[in-house]
Amino acid sequence: MSIKEQMQMMGVAARDAATAINKATTAQKNDALEAIADAIVTDRDDLMLENEKDLSAARANGITDAMLDRLTFNEIRFNTMIDGLRQVAALNDPVGEIDDMSYRPSGIQVGRMRVPLGVIGVIYESRPNVTIDAASLCLKSGNATILRGGSEAIHSNRALTLCIQTGLKSAQLPENVVQLVPMTDRAAVGELITMKRHVDVIVPRGGISLTERIANEATIPVIKHLDGVCHVYIDDEADRQMATDIAFNAKCNRYAVCNAMETLLVASGVASDVLPDLARMYVGEEVELRGCDETAKILSNVCEVGPATEEDWSTEYVAPVLSIKIVADIDEAIDHINTFGSKHTDTIVTESYSNGRRFLREVDSSSVMVNASPRFSDGFEFGLGAEIGISTDKLHARGPVGLEGLTSQKYVVLGTGQVRQ
Numbered sequence: 001m002s003i004k005e006q007m008q009m010m011g012v013a014a015r016d017a018a019t020a021i022n023k024a025t026t027a028q029k030n031d032a033l034e035a036i037a038d039a040i041v042t043d044r045d046d047l048m049l050e051n052e053k054d055l056s057a058a059r060a061n062g063i064t065d066a067m068l069d070r071l072t073f074n075e076i077r078f079n080t081m082i083d084g085l086r087q088v089a090a091l092n093d094p095v096g097e098i099d100d101m102s103y104r105p106s107g108i109q110v111g112r113m114r115v116p117l118g119v120i121g122v123i124y125e126s127r128p129n130v131t132i133d134a135a136s137l138c139l140k141s142g143n144a145t146i147l148r149g150g151s152e153a154i155h156s157n158r159a160l161t162l163c164i165q166t167g168l169k170s171a172q173l174p175e176n177v178v179q180l181v182p183m184t185d186r187a188a189v190g191e192l193i194t195m196k197r198h199v200d201v202i203v204p205r206g207g208i209s210l211t212e213r214i215a216n217e218a219t220i221p222v223i224k225h226l227d228g229v230c231h232v233y234i235d236d237e238a239d240r241q242m243a244t245d246i247a248f249n250a251k252c253n254r255y256a257v258c259n260a261m262e263t264l265l266v267a268s269g270v271a272s273d274v275l276p277d278l279a280r281m282y283v284g285e286e287v288e289l290r291g292c293d294e295t296a297k298i299l300s301n302v303c304e305v306g307p308a309t310e311e312d313w314s315t316e317y318v319a320p321v322l323s324i325k326i327v328a329d330i331d332e333a334i335d336h337i338n339t340f341g342s343k344h345t346d347t348i349v350t351e352s353y354s355n356g357r358r359f360l361r362e363v364d365s366s367s368v369m370v371n372a373s374p375r376f377s378d379g380f381e382f383g384l385g386a387e388i389g390i391s392t393d394k395l396h397a398r399g400p401v402g403l404e405g406l407t408s409q410k411y412v413v414l415g416t417g418q419v420r421q
């Protein structure tokens with residue numbers, strides 16, 4: 001059987017499963033989520049063995065440290081998957097919610113009901129925990145999903161999918177509500193993103209090359225972000241200790257994530273006070289610093305600072321590399337972010353209420369923060385249980401995409417026999 005035929009069969013099965021999951025009760029969906037969490041607890045040792053198969057192959061293939069980090073299971077990530085499933089189970093079910101009901105002069109009531117999107121294709125790289133995030137959110141929001149993980153995580157993803165299907169079966173839901181593409185051939189991706197009859201939306205999660213390919217080639221709507229060029233701006237009215245803590249965490253908490261800071265902006269009035277201590281902390285973590293001319297002058301006695309080019313301002317390093325720019329004020333900071341940022345997540349550190357409000361209003365990003373690390377830009381941290389991805393587009397969802405982002409709305413009308421005159 002050809003790849004095209006296999007993918008078409010998966011599409012048909014997913015469409016049938018979408019009809020079934022749309023009819024499922026909230027209790028059934030929650031039971032399935034809890035059962036999946038229990039299966040992961042029970043099968044933890046087997047999951048670790050399957051993950052080690054992927055890690056061994058990845059090391060042999062010379063995979064980067066950043067990709068290896070994303071691929072690795074550990075105790076924290078196991079617990080995060082389990083907690084995420086149970087948190088999604090505890091969330092309100094959006095399917096069937098009706099809001100904005102109002103009476104019209106004719107006597108009819110008009111409102112909107114939240115409904116599933118249908119079948120969601122999720123294409124991702126490296127991180128096997130995405131298998132659980134995507135499955136849990138699609139399931140709770142009443143959607144069927146076809147998952148296509150990266151070839152480097154195939155053993156981990158297959159093992160997790162078995163846990164998912166065990167949970168679905170225990171809740172008397174079709175196992176095809178969640179399907180994993182079994183082949184690693186890239187041709188399967190080409191089929192998935194063009195199956196308009198069977199798939200309603202595509203969500204890519206991975207590097208910029210993957211996302212660009214899908215955005216360019218898909219004939220189905222795509223929820224996406226291309227890269228995460230995130231900023232922290234230290235305002236001239238910032239608390240110094242708070243600024244240091246946030247700027248350090250934003251870069252050094254984890255490097256291989258899309259919500260890590262890539263450019264630090266510092267108001268000129270506080271740069272000489274803030275930067276030397278921060279630079280020592282970064283150097284202690286072996287972070288390479290690239291800065292503007294003024295940055296290099298301030299840090300000349302502390303560490304070596306490579307010159308930053310215009311390309312650096314728009315680069316997502318996903319590595320221990322940081323660009324630093326000294327700006328005159330909040331106006332220049334906002335202008336820089338809106339010019340070079342990727343509309344992902346940006347933070348201001350300030351004690352000024354008016355500057356904080358300006359930053360929130362004028363920075364055109366999907367998540368904008370005051371006095372908090374951009375590392376919080378995450379569905380789990382936002383209380384969504386998990387996220388299927390982050391969207392930097394403005395339609396149809398924006399920011400971390402949780403249950404609501406995986407639904408749409410339709411108008412509903414309640415009448416008592418009215419006819420239009």
